[in-house]
Amino acid sequence: MRILQLHSNFINYKPIQKEIAVAEEAEKQERRLEEIVVLFTAVEEGDNEAVAKKAIDEVQAFLEKLKVNRILIYPYAHLSSNLTKPADALKVIKAMEARAKEIGLETYRAPFGWNKQFTIAIKGHPLAEQLRVILPAEAEVKKEEKVSEAVKAEEKMKSLWRILQLDGEILPVEKFDFKGRENLEKFARYEISKVRASEQMPPHVTLMKRLEIADYEPGSDPGNIRWYPKGRLIKSLIEQLVTNKVIEYGAMEVETPIMYDFGHPSLADYLNRFPARQYILKSENKELFLRFAACFGQFLLVHDAQFSYKQMPLKVYELARYSFRREQRGEVVGLRRLRAFTMPDCHAFCTDLEQAKKEFIVRFKLCMQILEEIGLSKDDYEAAIRFTKDFYRENKRFITSLAKIFGRSVLVEIWKKRFFYFILKWDFNFVDNQDKAAALSTDQIDVENAKRYDIVYVDEKGEKQHPLIMHCSPSGAIERCVYALLEKAYKEQKNGKPPMLPLWLSPTQVRIIPMSDKHLEHAEKLADALETQHLRVDIDDRTLTLRKRVREAEMEWVPYIIVVGQKEIESDALPVRDRKTGKIRKMKLQELISEIEEIVKGKPLKPLPLPKHLSRRPQFYG
RNA sequence: GCCCCGGUGGCUCAGCCCGGUAGAGCGGCAGCCUCGUAAGCUGUUGGCCGCGGGUUCAAAUCCCGCCCGGGGCUCCA
DSSP: OEEEEEEEEEEEEEEEEEOSTTOOOOOOOOEEEEEEEEEEEEOBTTOOHHHHHHHHHHHHHHHHHHTOOEEEEEEOGGGOSSBOOHHHHHHHHHHHHHHHHHTTOEEEEOOTTEEEEEEEEEOOSTTSEEEEEOOOGGGHHHHHHHHHHHHHHHHHHOEEEEEEOTTSOEEEGGGSOOTTOHHHHHHHHHHHTOOOOOOSOOHHHHHHHHTTSEEEOTTSOTTOEEEOHHHHHHHHHHHHHHHHHHHHHTOEEOOOOSEEETTOHHHHHHHTTSTTOSOEEEETTEEEEEOSSSHHHHHHHHHTOOOBGGGOSEEEEEEEEEEEOOOOGGGOBTTTBOSEEEEEEEEEEESSHHHHHHHHHHHHHHHHHHHHHHTOOGGGEEEEEEEEHHHHHHOHHHHHHHHHHHTSOEEEEEESSOOSSEEEEEEEEEEOTTSOEEEEEEEEEESSHHHHTTOOEEOTTSOEEOOEEEEEESSSOHHHHHHHHHHHHHHHHHTTSOOOOOGGGOSOSEEEEESSGGGHHHHHHHHHHHHTTTOOEEEOOSSSOHHHHHHHHHHTTOSEEEEEOHHHHHOSOEEEEETTTTEEEEEOHHHHHHHHHHHTTTSOOOOOSSOSBGGGOOOSOO
């Protein structure tokens, strides 16, 4: 028996004329059914009542998932070329109907033996369309084979979850003592069972709006974000920092297109593994898709390059703004997961596993350093290392050495067989205020794509070889870094500390508040002096009370606030309100400049993204 | 994609259950206050009650569809 099962918004059908002698009696009336699972059914030779029962039971298990309780059994011969005799078929169909009613389904049936016209609207979700093949008991053996094939695939994907300790010992997750390692526990739980509960809005969503960093864009697709001047500054600074670090590491920065031709031979095969997750667009007679990583562009570019083992490892980098993934509707949240995001993506092409392992360590350290510089310390994230069983057997010490560099126990995921294109992968994961985890940096050793893209290098013997490819995002998506920083700030607030951004990312580093308009001129002088040292300084020249302006500066997370009045004109000691401590420190201007310069040393610099005078600024939110 | 909750001036929200003239606080604007470190006072502006359809004499309110947001699933090479 074959059943084409369609979850439908509605179906309209109308019997037109009898086709065969055994056709049932029916009225030639149009019928409409809504919110229904339609079962186009072909009864094949050898099917019997047991098959009918089994078919309905299988369907029912599925209906529970969909939370639908209404079916239409629609005889449909065209599904099979091995049909049984019509009279037997009708019997089996009736048996299906009886079974369905028996187990409490709201059951409808289209008449058997008629030529019918129909219109159907099928829902868009992945489970909406399914083909079932139900075989009679005799054929059970054959079916077993098929199942075992499926089970094998399933088996391949089965993951073992463990905790790898620094001494190299691997413990089952239940046996590990998570005392003092609550984040690792939350991360492990998130990865393994994904159980979580939360009623509140993610804190970073409220913050990104209130601080005028970013917001949803109702005029776009979900997961496409609008960035206000302050947010653009923060993002752009992080982008610059990551890019600088990766270039320092030795990668060559390139730029590749954001859209690709579906028909390109190297891409077609790769894409077949990731169906229906891209944005697709048409241009003239071509079908294009938007990139979901910088891999395509870089692979195609390196495919055309000529290089030998002497130039390896060969490192290529791109800040992929944007990468697009049409994530499922329910998964797109704030800045945690977007449909359009900025992905720093660095590939390294290595001669062999030995070289790859060496490079892997270099990049592991690089990623830790980059996160640290962004403002996420090792306490803010947890590591996961994922590999195949085979790889572990041969590389125990290597994997343990990664954990040692990380300095703490890590979560490991072990695959019995390789089913991705990589044999080893690690990722750093931020655990947020809702106990959800989001991956930041990651690196992988890819053993497949060099062949797929026909990327070759020339070895010592002058022979062409496929390299190993390492895929690394040194920071993870830039937007996700902003998410992590905001969530981290919120955590600190919960712990009684003032929430803030790292000084080098604070849109306003120093705010000067003149007591009254009589003191504005002096404020301007101080601001100019700070500005020439490349600090971001602004002046709150609005005619509001002092208390109110101080309050607003604090709510904007301004790290240093200086109130300027008559005393400051007469003396060069400035009352600097330090957000970190909440105290007012008497400082000379030069002392403040030195302090800030020391803290932001080595970080990218950018000017204030807004008018210097607060009276000249629009309000983007609130 | 599925299930649950929500969408009301720029922002946060009340009103909806039980249909009958749209409300508050914040913000904006104007005026006063010229101020010593987290909200000064007064006045005023501002709303196709997310969009479309239906029921009704009458819809922010009831019903249906869609869009957007949040949560839970699923998914996450």
